[in-house]
Amino acid sequence: MNGEEEEEDDFFSASAQGSLSDPVVLQEYARLSSKYSDAGYREGITDGKLSTLQQGFDAGFALSVTPSRRLGQIRGHANALLTYLTSLNSMDPRIEQVREIVRDAARARRDDILPVDMEREAHERDEHPDEQFELDQTAQRDMEGLEGELEALGGKDQLGKREQELLDELESRLRQIERELKA
Template identity: 45%
Template sequence: MDSPWEEDPRADYAPEADWAKLSNEFTNSGYREGIIAGKESALQEGFDAGFAHVGVPIGRDLGSIRGVISAIASFLSSKSQEDTTTLTTAREISSSLAGIRFSDIVPVDQEAEQHAREHLDANDDLIEQSEELLQKREMEGLEDMLQRLTAGTTSKPLQGRPTREDIIRLKEGIFTLSAQLGLDITP
């Protein structure tokens, strides 16, 4: 055989090599799919727990107290009254509640923070912040500035971001105000 065209293409063929390669590829593919399925399962379980036990209760509570104080303020503003103190108080509470974000009052995820600490390099390099996180923080800063500039805001500016303790204090203010008005608002 003087020409490469005349060579037997099966002369160097080793079925065992193909089988080993194919078996290795299926093993690796199955391993990757197993890891992905495990991560998705754990992620879904974590999301479900966080949603049901953290997100919904906190969001519902914040929405409820915003609705209550909004209704009280609306009721007071529709009445012609000499005493504007209660209306001013209701508007201050409403304004304070309007500036609260979910991220301000959600409990810190200790497990996630510990996980992040474990993945820091030995030389304690800071974790680089993603572009998305930087943009979110920039937008939150703009929201804070807008909140301070909102016309009709009579409340004192908060020092820093609101906390869960601020929510408790505002709720107590709502209950006090509702009691003064003779309204029965059960917590």
């Protein structure tokens, strides 16, 4: 009967299975806690990145949209003026001046009209000193430099003109021709 009493004791005693002291429950709790903690951490990182990306996009957009739109307007204005002049008189000497403005506006590159992002460049160099910097010399940048040098040989040197200065100069040339037409 001694063996039967042990079985009855096990049957009537509180089972450890499913209780807080059960090793399986403790292990499952640790696993779930870690899983949700990791998921929360990842979501926090993702939300932080998205917030930072949005702020960066907003700042970059604010800096680049005005000069880019302005260049687009200059290009459109110059082409419209060229069309107008050629429709009136194909011998008008101003046609060549407007063609030159159209060419100069077409040559303007993003780097010519947008401000340099010094903070981004410094960050890239600090964070990745051993890697090629995005704006370091590449085959494409070498080709753009060669194109610029060839243009300079042809007397069309716009190298060194930056941002507002380049756009102001193109607009000024267009306004001068328009004033001549009105006179």
